[in-house]
Amino acid sequence: MSPKRVNSGRKKAVEAEITRDHILVSASTLFSTKGFDATSLREIAQLADVTHSTITHHFGAKQDIWYAISDRNIADYQQQLAMSLVQVIKNEHEPLAVFKTAVEVLIDTLLRHPQLVRLISMEHDINSERAIYLDDKLNQTHHMVSSLFDQAKAVSPRLQPFNADTFLVALLGLISAPALFPILQKTLTQTDITDANFNPHYKGLIINILFGE
Incomplete structure (x- = not known):
């Protein structure tokens, strides 16, 4: 595998981890203030500044985020x-x-x-x-x-x-x-x-x- 592909793969992995972290931090804020049931994936996506599909890609359901x-x-x-x-x-x-x-x-x-x-x-x-x-x-x-x-x-x-x-x-x-x-x-x-x-x-x-x- 070429160094360019390796570096690109690492970059994507780092970006994915940063995205996951933003989602978890945002969800934690909402869950701890509104409660799990009162929090929607849409609200988590808005606070994390990601799309709904990005959340489901990384975690699946809301329960999985919790x-x-x-x-x-x-x-x-x-x-x-x-x-x-x-x-x-x-x-x-x-x-x-x-x-x-x-x-x-x-x-x-x-x-x-x-x-x-x-x-x-x-x-x-x-x-x-x-x-x-x-x-x-x-x-x-x-x-x-x-x-x-x-x-x-x-x-x-x-x-x-x-x-x-x-x-x-x-x-x-x-x-x-x-x-x-x-x-x-x-x-x-x-x-x-x-x-x-x-x-x-x-x-x-x-x-x-x-x-x-």
Whole structure:
């Protein structure tokens, strides 16, 4: 195959990936604000600035786009979690440090992708097949993190009031508040939750509340 054909093939592959990404980002915005059922392929196409046929070419049905969004976000979280745990276990064997790293990865992921929080919330509100799919995907990780929690609790007085489930509820409640209640910004006078400095500051507050640091 000539170099020209190879370069042309690579260019088309890159362009296709960019198009897919635009579609996923646009669909994620609509699904997390209007809900899956209220969003049409036409609206996704308009926001992504592509044709309806382009969407069906890359994904097929609307349901396939939703699964692609969910899989990509969950895979990102699980990959970051695995990489971070390998690193901390390599350098630090203290159970509390290992568990705290897992918590920090979850905080970073959900603060970085607030639409994922809203997406999950909307699906559970209607208890759809998509909610069951998310449960199955996320429960695999939750069971592993719960084991890390139990090990950390054995050496941390701060964690004694919690069990693995109540800790998760408290953690998700703290993380999700800015994403689920953007109207808060209209009532706040000292904090801009849309500012780039908000996420690291808020992450520190969550860690302090739950771990007493």
